[in-house]
Amino acid sequence: MADERVVSVKLEQIEQYYGELREKQRSLSRETYVESTTERRAVERMFENAIQACADLAKHVATRDFGWDGSSSKEAITVLANEAVIEEATADTLVSAIGFRNVLAHEYGRVDTGEVFDTLQTGLEVYTSYSQEVARWYQTDRDD
Numbered sequence: 001m002a003d004e005r006v007v008s009v010k011l012e013q014i015e016q017y018y019g020e021l022r023e024k025q026r027s028l029s030r031e032t033y034v035e036s037t038t039e040r041r042a043v044e045r046m047f048e049n050a051i052q053a054c055a056d057l058a059k060h061v062a063t064r065d066f067g068w069d070g071s072s073s074k075e076a077i078t079v080l081a082n083e084a085v086i087e088e089a090t091a092d093t094l095v096s097a098i099g100f101r102n103v104l105a106h107e108y109g110r111v112d113t114g115e116v117f118d119t120l121q122t123g124l125e126v127y128t129s130y131s132q133e134v135a136r137w138y139q140t141d142r143d144d
Contacts, residue, residue: 002064007138010057011131017050018127025120033117040113043120044104051101054094054130061085061134073098086133093126 055073062068062079074095081091
């Protein structure tokens, strides 16, 4: 069974990083983002943190509640979708986000500044969806 403290901490982290990204979404113009190395690095790191918190939570729940013994973050997300913890659309977006995080963290190829800015503008809703879906499942699972 998933540890309540771990679930709570990870959900809080996701909310924190989401809030930081939302603030950058509201305050940064494309021009400022492209011209400022500091802003680019800050946003990239916020994405890495948010996505990693999602992956950590998925691994914890998949392991503790569903007996998953893998190591891939993408596989853990898929387990949550297969077990109806999260919606398929949320899982698909998060699997893509994990690939995006890998590019940011390990610089596989060159980071596309425009893609990161576009994701900042249009790709944040997954964090709210994921958090709500996991929290709903966790509460329902505990109420049964």
